[in-house]
Amino acid sequence: MKPRRPSCADSGSECDPRDLEKFESAARRRMAANARERKRMQGLNTAFDRLRKVVPQWGQDKKLSKYETLQMALSYIMALNRILTDSSRHSTPHRQWLDLQFDSLQTETYPCIVRYSSPMEHEHMHPSFSYHYEGLQVPT
């Protein structure tokens, strides 16, 4: 809503220069606030773009929405966390095990990875993580 310009006709009195000054000052502040808000949102969008670049995407054709990006990031973090957790439970050398997991993780078709360990974890998973990736077996 724009600040209402004081009208001499409305009041039926003389224009008070101080009213005009107040109006102009308010208008200037509003414009400055709008500019700051635009800049802030641009910063936020830049952050979303950076996040999109590091989370898996199911096709290159369609950009993830902001909501999808957040969901995917959460799922991705959980998947990585699970890999780290699992790696500490097995006898193969950590480095080798991790390399194997990350290779699988970064395949072009990245359809997904994880077995859920708790309902809460499941609740936050991105839908594209809801498949079991057959090739990703824990080495014995």
Place this chain on the structure above:
DNA sequence: TAGGCCATCTGGTCCT
């Protein structure tokens, strides 16, 4: 044409 997503404007609230 409806629905989803987004950018922008705006007023409110909190913090410095």
Place this chain on the structure above:
DNA sequence: AGGACCAGATGGCCTA
């Protein structure tokens, strides 16, 4: 007082 952050409203663009 002024800036940062937030959420609601609004309008534009795109796709099924």
